[in-house]
C-alpha cells in the first residue's frame with residue numbers, strides 16, 4: 265500500500281538522535297497531500313546560538329548530482345547528447361578508454377577513480393588545503409587518472425565524484441554555457457527555486473544560512489566551522505546551495521514528471537543495486553531506497569564539509585522529505601538523520 269502518514273514524533277526523535285550524535289543542529293521539511301511540515305532541533309550557528317531555522321540555506325553536496333543528471337538527460341532528450349556514445353566522442357582524448365560512455369558516468373559504472381578519497385584522506389588538513397582553491401575540470405579529472413581505475417567500463421558500480429565532474433564538462437561542451445546558466449535556465453527558474461544557487465567559485469553562502477561544522481579525525485576534537493569554501497573540488501558533483509523547501513519542490517517536480525518526459529524519467533530510474541541487502545540502488549544521477557514498509561523513495565544524499573543532506577520523494581512526487589544536519593565526518597549523525605526517512609514515509613509502526 266501507499267506510504268503511511270508521517271510520524272512527526274518519530275521525525276523529531278531522529279533529529280534528536282542526530283544532535284546527540286554531534287550535529288549542532290538538524291532540520292526536516294516534509295510535503296504531502298496535507299501540505300508541509302517542518303521540525304528543527306539545535307542551532308545553526310554555534311557562535312551566536314541562533315536556533316536552526318527551517319528556511320536557512322545550506323550546501324547540498326551530492327544532491328547537486330541529480331541537478332546535473334537532469335540537465336544532461338534533457339540534453340539527451342533534445343538529441344544533443346547520446347547516452348550510449350563514448351564520452352571521448354564529445355570530449356576527444358579526455359579519458360584513456362573510448363569504451364566509457366555517458367551512461368557509465370551517470371550510473372557510476374565508468375571505473376574512474378574518485379580523487380576525493382586521497383584529497384580528504386586527512387579530513388581537516390585536506391579541507392583546509394582546498395577550501396579556497398579554484399580547480400579546473402581537467403585538473404580534477406587528471407587527479408582521478410593518476411589512480412588505477414576501479415573496474416572495466418560498465419563492469420561494476422563504484423561511486424565516484426569524477427563521473428559528475430565529467431558530466432559538468434559534457435553539459436558545458438554541448439551547450440557552450442557554464443553549468444550555472446543551464447541549472448538556472450532548466451531547473452531553478454522554471455521551478456522558482458528562490459533559495460537555490462550555483463555560485464562556484466564564491467565562498468560565501470548568500471542570505472540566511474546555517475553554519476556547517478566539520479569534525480576532525482582526532483577523537484574528541486571539537487568541530488571546525490567549514491561554512492565558507494569554494495567547493496571547487498566538487499563543482500557539478502557537489503557545489504549547489506539550496507534550502508529544504510526548494511529541495512522538496514525539486515524532487516517533487518522531478519518525480520512528478522515536470523522536468524523530464526516519462527520515458528526519460530523511467531530511464532533515469534533504471535537501477536543498479538549498491539548494497540548486499542538490495543535495499544539501496546543507484547539509477548542515473550539519483551538513488552532509490554526501499555524502506556521497511558514497502559515504500560520506495562527516490563532522490564539523493566549529500567555530504568560536504570559541515571553538511572549532511574537527504575532529499576527524497578515517492579515515485580509520483582506526491583510526498584517528499586528534505587533533511588539536513590549541519591555537521592559532517594560524523595557517520596553516526598548521518599545515519600541518525602537518515603532515520604527521518606522511515607518516520608516520514610513509513611509513519612507510526614503498527615503498535
Ligand SMILES: C[C@@H](NC(=O)[C@@H](C)NC(=O)CCCC[C@H](NC(=O)C[NH3+])C(=O)[O-])C(=O)O
Nearest residue numbers: 325326384387502565566567568569592593
Ligand atoms: C557520499 C555523498 N557524496 C557527496 O555528497 C560528495 C559531494 N561528497 C564526498 O564525496 C565527500 C567528500 C569528503 C567529505 C568529508 N569527509 C572526509 O574528509 C573523510 N576523511 C566530510 O565528511 O565532510 C553522497 O553521494 O551522498
